[in-house]
Amino acid sequence: MIEINDLRLSFGSNEVLKGIDLSIEKGQVTVIIGPSGSGKTTLLRCINLLEIPTEGMLRIGDSALSFREGNKPGRGDILAFRRKTGMVFQSYNLFPHMTALQNVMEAQVIVQKKSRAEAKERSMELLGKVGLAGKADSYPHQLSGGQQQRVGIARAMGIGPELLLFDEPTSALDPELVGEVLKVIKELAVEGMTMAIVTHEMKFASQVADRIVFMDEGIIMEQGSPNEVLNHPAQERTRQFLSLLSEPV
């Protein structure tokens, strides 16, 4: 349902994504792992079109965009495509001048032109789902990191995306707050939300992932079921990476 074909992106002469091929089935959770600088964030940003790929093809459902050197898709196409995906940021990026409820409502009212009543009802439902119905009227600075990130998830869900992207959603959190965010993501997985998640939480990855993708230096080195990739990696680089992660500190 989501297809990425030979996706490439360069920053100047630095080719960061060197031809990514990946497909994600509806309802699947794909966890992306890999060393720092391997292009995981950039891949998510390309799918969300925060970066415009230099080359390749993206398809979500029945809409597809092709990229070629010197040929950017039109602004309208980019907007329409972007609205099919939601993004959860490492540093939350909540709107600080809006309450939790307003954060979730905003795009539904401004972008989707829902009535305020309808948007509010849906947003309260989403805040309930992430366990924050009681914090609807709090401003971001009044919330803990874990709470802010859960609002971030509700906000991304608000526009009804077909695919939800998470970029290290717990790595800015104090350890004791990680669990509450992972729990929300697991619940979404159970409900059948299609998700692509960059994370270093390996236990969580093995529990929630249908597929694990290992990226290194701008390519996908290896992918497969959690058991295949985590317990029986085929590539030496994957083994190295996993052994570094499990090394006691």
Place this chain on the structure above:
Amino acid sequence: MNDRTAHLTDIFIDSFVPLLMAGIKFTIPLTIISFILGFVLAFLTALARLSRWSILQRVAWFYVWIIRGTPLLVQLFIIFYGLPSIGVVIDAFTAAVIGFSISVGAYGSEIMRAAIQSIAKGQWEAAYSVGMTRSQALRRIVLPQAARVSLPPLANSFISLLKDTSLAATVTLTELFQKGQQITAVVYEPLLLYCEVALIYLIFSTVLSALQHQLEHRFDRYAAR
């Protein structure tokens, strides 16, 4: 009380109302009207400088360059004494409003541009990620935050403007400072009169500062600081 002190007290009291009236009739309206027009001009200029169209960017840059690089006094003289020689005659009050608005527009646009650029890139990206267009992101997400950032420096320039309006005396406007000069010419007590003028400016600016604090307090609702 000796005679000298009584004399000065009389002058002070007799001058107070005329000075205050000059302030209320000219200085205050000049400040407020110029600031409102200048604010609008500043906003449009800031948007132009941040726009995608390079022609707009360049026009805005040119305007700011000229106004910031030349003295306000000279600009007022060009408008009031210069333009009539090409047939454009403007009365003193209008000339002053034009001069001050253009000045506020240039300095204010730099304040607003800096405020908009100070908003973290992540805010734009979060807005884009939920599907907003550039103008929706600007209007709903960035500008409200930038407004709070730019409030203190804009309030500063408002108070500066109040004081700068004394330059309008040079284009024959009988505002607060000019009134002080006129009374001084008659009673010849420059120290007393100019201190009195200063006092009235101080009263006006203190009231404005109090208003500024009220406004900032409102914005503080969402800020942790």
